[in-house]
Amino acid sequence: MAQKYYQKEIETMPVEEMKKLQSEKLVKQVKHVYDNVEYYRNLMDEKGVKPEDIKGIDDLYKLPFLSKADLRDAYPYGLLAKPLSECVRIQSTSGTTGRRVVAFYTQHDVDLWEDCCARAIVAAGGTKEDVCQVAYGYGLFTGGPGLNGGSHKVGCLTLPMSSGNTERQIQFMTDLKATILCCTPSYAAYIGESLKEQGYKPEDIPLKAGIFGAEPWTEEMRQSIQNTLGIKAYDIYGLTETSGPGVSFECSEQTGMHVNEDHFIAEIIDPDTGEVLPEGSKGELVFTSLDKEAFPLLRYRTRDICVLSRKKCSCGRTLIKMAKPMGRTDDMLIIRGVNVFPSQIETVLLKEGYEPNYQIVVDRVNNNDTFEVNVEMTADQFTDKVGDILSMEKSLAEAMKTMLGINPKVHLVAPKSIARSEGKAVRVIDKRKLI
Ligand code: DLL
Numbered sequence: 001m002a003q004k005y006y007q008k009e010i011e012t013m014p015v016e017e018m019k020k021l022q023s024e025k026l027v028k029q030v031k032h033v034y035d036n037v038e039y040y041r042n043l044m045d046e047k048g049v050k051p052e053d054i055k056g057i058d059d060l061y062k063l064p065f066l067s068k069a070d071l072r073d074a075y076p077y078g079l080l081a082k083p084l085s086e087c088v089r090i091q092s093t094s095g096t097t098g099r100r101v102v103a104f105y106t107q108h109d110v111d112l113w114e115d116c117c118a119r120a121i122v123a124a125g126g127t128k129e130d131v132c133q134v135a136y137g138y139g140l141f142t143g144g145p146g147l148n149g150g151s152h153k154v155g156c157l158t159l160p161m162s163s164g165n166t167e168r169q170i171q172f173m174t175d176l177k178a179t180i181l182c183c184t185p186s187y188a189a190y191i192g193e194s195l196k197e198q199g200y201k202p203e204d205i206p207l208k209a210g211i212f213g214a215e216p217w218t219e220e221m222r223q224s225i226q227n228t229l230g231i232k233a234y235d236i237y238g239l240t241e242t243s244g245p246g247v248s249f250e251c252s253e254q255t256g257m258h259v260n261e262d263h264f265i266a267e268i269i270d271p272d273t274g275e276v277l278p279e280g281s282k283g284e285l286v287f288t289s290l291d292k293e294a295f296p297l298l299r300y301r302t303r304d305i306c307v308l309s310r311k312k313c314s315c316g317r318t319l320i321k322m323a324k325p326m327g328r329t330d331d332m333l334i335i336r337g338v339n340v341f342p343s344q345i346e347t348v349l350l351k352e353g354y355e356p357n358y359q360i361v362v363d364r365v366n367n368n369d370t371f372e373v374n375v376e377m378t379a380d381q382f383t384d385k386v387g388d389i390l391s392m393e394k395s396l397a398e399a400m401k402t403m404l405g406i407n408p409k410v411h412l413v414a415p416k417s418i419a420r421s422e423g424k425a426v427r428v429i430d431k432r433k434l435i
Contacts, residue, residue, distance in 0.1 A: 005154055011258070012318050013318055015310065026265065026288065026290060027055065029290050029296055030051045033081055033296050033298055037081050038078075039073070039078045040066065043070075047064045049063060060299070065286065068101070068241075075101075076102050080294060081293065087105060089105040089109075091142045093140075093240045103243065104294040105294055105295070113243040116238075117146045119246070120147075121147070121211065122154060124234040124249075125208065126154050126156055130156040131177055132154075132157065132179070133172065133176075134159060135163055137163045142243070143182075144162055144163075145244070146238070151180075157176075163187060173191075174206065179207060181211075184213070185221055186217070186368055188233070189368070190367065192225055192228035192229050192367075193228070202227065203230055205229055205231075208231055210229065210233045210234065211236050212233055212234070212235060232254070234251075236248070236257065237249075239302060242264065242292075243289075247264055247287065248266075251313065257324075258321055260319065263289065263292075264287050264289055267286040267287075267299070268283040268285060268306065268307065269284050269286050270283050279309065284302065287299075304329075305327045308322055333360070333428060335362055335369045338406045340404055342428060345358060345403075348399045348403050357418050358373055358427065359374045359427060360427060362430045363431040363432060370409075373409070375396065375413065376412075376414070376417060396412075
């Protein structure tokens with residue numbers, strides 16, 4: 001692996017040395033944030049913590065958490081730690097305006113992010129000889145731009161396909177002999193099925209590896225994608241708030257994702273009490289970014305439920321590993337790679353004159369997410385004319401598509417037919433059984 005982006009001195013660094021490096025960076029980062037981000041300075045002042053109190057990672061627990069609610073409060077510029085004149089890029093989440101997270105990058109931040117993605121590509125066996133097809137969405141979503149940048153850094157021939165247009169994906173893949181595919185696992189499965197339908201056998205497909213993430217997927221799904229495409233399928237994790245993909249990546253062992261600990265400190269906390277839990281415990285994943293300049297986050301609560309492990313890895317890397325995320329502490333669903341909150345559906349229903357009596361049913365059929373919303377008509381709206389119902393369903397589905405960016409199948413049902421709950425309403429039936 002004589003590769004610039006296999007950074008052996010970092011990736012196999014003894015744990016104690018890594019902790020020392022993290023400590024040095026943390027002290028500087030806390031000062032940078034305190035001096036430049038009034039919002040976080042106030043949080044620290046409220047907690048009675050000063051930058052001098054943070055002498056290393058053992059003091060990390062003293063710092064206040066930052067949550068998605070803080071990001072919304074501070075929207076759009078409130079967490080910026082560099083002058084806008086030094087920022088060169090934004091990326092954003094797939095939520096709607098109210099939920100949107102906007103992350104800012106200096107050129108240094110873009111480089112750092114792309115380095116992280118380059119490490120992931122190299123860990124998946126990528127070299128400058130490879131042809132890397134990036135079929136994550138491009139634009140505000142971080143998937144396309146992140147892997148695109150990483151692929152350039154490794155020196156692969158990069159195919160900036162973006163997602164969709166499967167016919168064209170297959171044509172470029174086969175004509176240009178793409179060897180690495182980067183996209184969501186569900187899209188990889190769909191591309192696999194389409195290739196199969198066209199008569200391709202795994203051995204006819206030029207791919208050797210895939211780098212799949214941005215949504216939960218199971219080991220069974222990994223096996224199925226590997227078999228259909230004849231590849232090794234690697235997981236990759238990240239979130240817009242921490243730059244995007246590349247916070248962690250899988251190696252040849254394929255048993256969890258190594259966190260790029262020289263850039264991010266990972267913690268697991270009890271989501272109810274905020275207490276830091278020991279290695280191996282299941283809890284909420286929290287990240288502190290050590291090198292990000294424009295949008296540094298200290299103790300950011302991801303809401304992803306996860307486990308960290310320092311078990312020795314056969315690849316030789318000493319970077320801590322995170323398991324596949326096992327769910328979320330909030331009600332966010334990820335459907336076809338898009339973040340969906342039940343509250344967004346509720347907003348549309350109320351706007352369109354419906355009562356908020358609804359149920360979201362999500363399933364995965366042939367490795368594709370299905371997304372249905374059952375909605376009660378009010379007594380006034382009730383009709384048994386099929387034509388009327390169909391046109392009401394169509395216009396409600398369109399309003400939801402505008403809000404969410406993806407198309408649900410809407411079913412209007414009779415008044416009072418959705419079960420009422422005595423406790424918390426069960427708004428979501430997720431049959432995907434991902435973990
Ligand atoms: O999904 C960034 C990304 C792009 C990651 C491409 C990997 C590949 P967001 O849209 O902000 O960013 O969504 C972040 O997606 O908090 C997790 O809940 C979920 N997620 C991301 N990667 C994985 C994964 C991108 N490998 C949210 N497994 C996160 C399970 C994942 N969930």
